[in-house]
Amino acid sequence: MTSTTSRRGFLKGSAAAGATLVIGFNLAGQLTVQAGETVVKSFNPFIKIRSDNTIIAVIKHFEMGQGTTTGLTTILAEELDADWDSMVPEFAPADRKRYANLFWGGAQGTGGSSAIANSFMQYRQAGAVARDMLVRAAAATWQVPAADITTLKGVLSHAGSGKSATYGQMVGAAAKLTPAEDVPLKKPEDFTLIGKDYLPRKDSNAKTDGSAIFAMDVKIPNMVYVVVARPPRFGGKVKSFDDSKARAVRGVVDVQKIPRGIAVYAKNTWAALKGRDALILTWDFSEAENRSTDEMLTQYRDAMKKTGNIALDKGDAAAASDSAEQKTSLEFVFPFLAHAPMEPQNCVIRYVEGKSAELWDGCQSPSMTQDVVAKILDLKIDDVKVNTVYAGGSFGRRVTGDADYGGEAAMAAKAIKGKYAVKLVWTREDDLKGGFYRPMHVEKLDLALNQDKVPTLWRHSVTGIPFFPIPADKLDGSAVEGLQNLPYDIANIKVDQHNIDSKVTTLWWRSVGHSHTAYSKEVGIDVMAEMAGADPLDFRLKLLKDHPREAAVLKLAAEKAGWGDKMAPGKGRGIAVHESFNSFVAQVVDVSKDKDGAIKVDRVVCVIDCGIVINPDVVRAQMEGGIGYGLGAVMRNKISFDNGEVEQNNFPDYLPLRMSDMPVVEVHIIPSGEKPTGVGEPGLPPLAPALSNAIFQVTGKRITALPMTDSGIDFA
């Protein structure tokens, strides 16, 4: 199955376009090589080496800030023995055969903190095979044994003869060779780039001088700007519209009804917005979500009167409750949350009617976007091209089952039969009101201890709106993640879950189910420690005897934070630990209460065990970011409804964490030889409960309704 193409298509002439060695895997999973510019369909290239010594790392995941372009490039460069400065990342095209997420069953996309975890061995092998070919090419050229050739920073050397060559010089000869099928990988102790404390991010320069291109920045010929007036309630429809005033706005070129609402097309964004404001619209809310948040909560609580779908049932929860010495019950309310990435949703599409479509998108799942767009435009999947560009944040927002904004752009392009290329722009208001929220959840917790102050019961009930329709009697695993594998050694555990049917669209939000379950779990265990009269750290460690990785991050976080030191009056300290995306994170949060009772978050000490670390500084950045993202949300963010309409409009109503809110963050990483695991999300879950537990220390108040400002907490 391994094949070698000829060197046809080999580019000669300009310095930038020299020989190219393309390394990857064919469909059978074997390695292949090809030379020149021609890319054969069934190949899956990850590395291109040019004769000018530039090495292009083809990145199969998108970059929303999580550092994947740097991470995947590091893995390739490590096995390739490349010079870091010569490495240039390039986003892969939409091609699920070559660039699938190996954890996603054939789909191409980024999520679940899986980018490094699923790619680690694949990218190492691609790097190692390319290096082996370069070495063999040098051995043949110099007539010396391959074993005597060394590689360092993109240079091949033979000590005996004193010969050396750059990778670019050897690429033509290497491209003629057949790739080996079994190339040994480096031993971890020989890594020089993987695990290096600091390696400059590949996206730093372009994001520091304004040259980085996001979808919002793409401009192509014959392009118009489109905004859409959508029903202000979920499930609402357009009843009637009058576009005469909109069409009269200078710069507006067209107005069309599309399945999502009324699309206004204009020569610039401002004209499109003015045109939208000038539409006269009436809505049909007969099948819409017309309720307010409190009415939705009543529906949740009614559902919880019965036992839901069982997620975990160990021991005998009912008997444990009957025989308990001490019992308590808690009800937690978690609000709907918007992702609110800095770059509002948008994308550019060029549609040639009946022939093809090409998109420019900070695209989180190119295969999903292809599927949706192909269906809307009645095209073959291969006729939909997706150009992935930088995404201005996502936190989960840019991948939905209906590729919402990509699909909407396709609808807008279809309505005008491709007369113009379309840049679809959502405003911040469109984003905050546009759904795909972290679902509101209600969780109930019944806890009990026996006469020896040993925890005997953990009874946990979770209720929320699934991301996709799930029958009422089927367990939604996303809603109970973190609880299905509750690590605490408690004899009787029962976890159940209810699905609420709603027109409000919901979605994975950074750390998904862990964003709420970690809170109830880690506040719950703190409540139990308090009932037992035990130190919250000691209490957890006793219940984590069979969970050494959780215990290790807890112990190190406690040590680094000075856990157990006497706190000054008005100062509080809380702790939490949580496993998510196969990584383990503990955090200790310090707060102070000022004379008016307002809380200031002073410091967060964070410890992560995520297996082998590719880029420690990227891991630190993701911990800092996860902490900040979680902090802003738990302090004061919620999406709420009044008669079906979202009450929040723009950032003043959904206030992002500000610089003045950001605590000092210290991150420590546990050295590990385990396989690499998630980093983008695991920093978030422990923050809110650790903060809550710290606030309890200074206020005596257990916060169960979020955001915290809804529970009467003021922040300084």
Place this chain on the structure above:
Amino acid sequence: MYQVTINGKQHQVDVDGDTPLLWVIRDELDLTGTKFGCGISACGACTVLVDGVPERSCQIPIEDARDMSITTIEAVSGKVAQAVQDAWREKDVVQCGYCQSGQIVQAIGLLKENSAPTDSEIDAYMSGNACRCATYHRIRAAIHVAAQKLEG
């Protein structure tokens, strides 16, 4: 037709007078380093220098911009700008990067006014610039690094 001076060049733009400077910069002049985040002066992503002072370009109608000298991220220059951008790279501040043009322009404004800001002065001056990736910790550190570079 409105006249506007951006990055030292005069431009004539044929748009409505109420068009915010932001959209002129981005859609008409193709200077896309200046970003749209909220449109209501609540996030700072659109920050540019107006006569050397950071301002939100989403709040300036083009008809009011005739006599302003506007500098966008693409053309920030001088010792302070260089120190800030170098510090940003040294600390690898960026994550998604979408807000960073605005953060950098705002930080240039801060260091022009106050060459050695304290943490609380940084927080006060920078708090109108939102970063959903929460790179604040590093922004603070980078501003201190830039201040040191300017001193040295």
